[in-house]
Amino acid sequence: MPSVKEFHPGDVVRMRKPHPCGGQEWTITRVGADVRLRCLKCGRRVMLSRSHFEKRIKETISSAVLNSAAEEQ
Numbered sequence: 681m682p683s684v685k686e687f688h689p690g691d692v693v694r695m696r697k698p699h700p701c702g703g704q705e706w707t708i709t710r711v712g713a714d715v716r717l718r719c720l721k722c723g724r725r726v727m728l729s730r731s732h733f734e735k736r737i738k739e740t741i742s743s744a745v746l747n748s749a750a751e752e753q
């Protein structure tokens with residue numbers, strides 16, 4: 681398994697701890713020093729520091745890069 685994780689806007693990820701609404705899946709809307717996420721269940725947006733995000737992420741469900749490499753800029 682690769683040890684370096686890369687994240688891109690449009691990726692769908694699952695977090696270790698569910699959102700209070702019960703949702704566990706999030707879509708990444710922005711990646712930088714901070715990572716912005718939107719809950720797929722309730723639509724609420726949150727921002728986490730990148731290190732915090734990497735500790736909380738459980739798995740990547742779908743990769744925007746793999747799904748639409750042609751759109752990479």
Ligand SMILES: [Zn+2]
Pocket residue numbers: 699700701702703719720721722723724
């Ligand atoms: Zn939610």
